[in-house]
Amino acid sequence: MAPGGLIPGEVALAREFGCARATVNRALQALADDGWLERRRRAGTRVALSPLRRAQMSVAVLRKEVEALGKTYGHRLLMRKVAGSLLSLQTLHQADGIPYGIEDREIDLTHIPAAGSADFTILSANEWLVQNAPFDHGNMSYMSEGATAFDARHLECQEATPLLVLYRETFSEAGRITRVRLAHAPGHVVRLQI
Structure with missing residues (x-):
């Protein structure tokens, strides 16, 4: 899907992938937290126009x-x-x-x-x-x-x-x-x- 594109709702995605709506919600939230999606209440979820690039660090051994x-x-x-x-x-x-x-x-x-x-x-x-x-x-x-x-x-x-x-x-x-x-x-x- 192109940047800015509206993705289907949680219910439709849950049906398409055969999983619970809560699973879809967690996946969408993880993608939003990583900057790939923009979620807005009542406006839906869109592919981010300019995805954030985040550096992730782990605890070094x-x-x-x-x-x-x-x-x-x-x-x-x-x-x-x-x-x-x-x-x-x-x-x-x-x-x-x-x-x-x-x-x-x-x-x-x-x-x-x-x-x-x-x-x-x-x-x-x-x-x-x-x-x-x-x-x-x-x-x-x-x-x-x-x-x-x-x-x-x-x-x-x-x-x-x-x-x-x-x-x-x-x-x-x-x-x-x-x-x-x-x-x-x-x-x-x-x-x-x-």
Whole structure:
């Protein structure tokens, strides 16, 4: 169908494809959320004139990121502390034994109680959460920050050295799963595909 074209209603599409109207509604809403359709109450659903192009990001598994560079991944759990329902972790990620990033993370044990007994010395919290804690939304911010004393000590650089720092939170319907600050070693490059 051409851009701007009116597509059939939900009832007609459900009949044509032999499925429930609710299934059609979810599919149309997903296409609208991705910018392919424009939905207006009482005006119908049209193919977008100028579909939005959105970049989608996933939570990177640092082990896979390091291995994709042809290097050997390692990590070291520096601190583990529980205060109330929050599990706090500090982890040094390495590539060929050289600092790759320093992670400061909180996990809400109210929503992910299994994290309380997970052995993050074997599998990093980053990878464990990707495998065990599905989320439905979150936010990410990258910024340049001067290395703190903590960053500098573990990333083997001078204090105030410019670092690329990621802040990320992920949420389920129940609430926040995790909050993380990941300071990358000096010279880190983020490559995205669009």
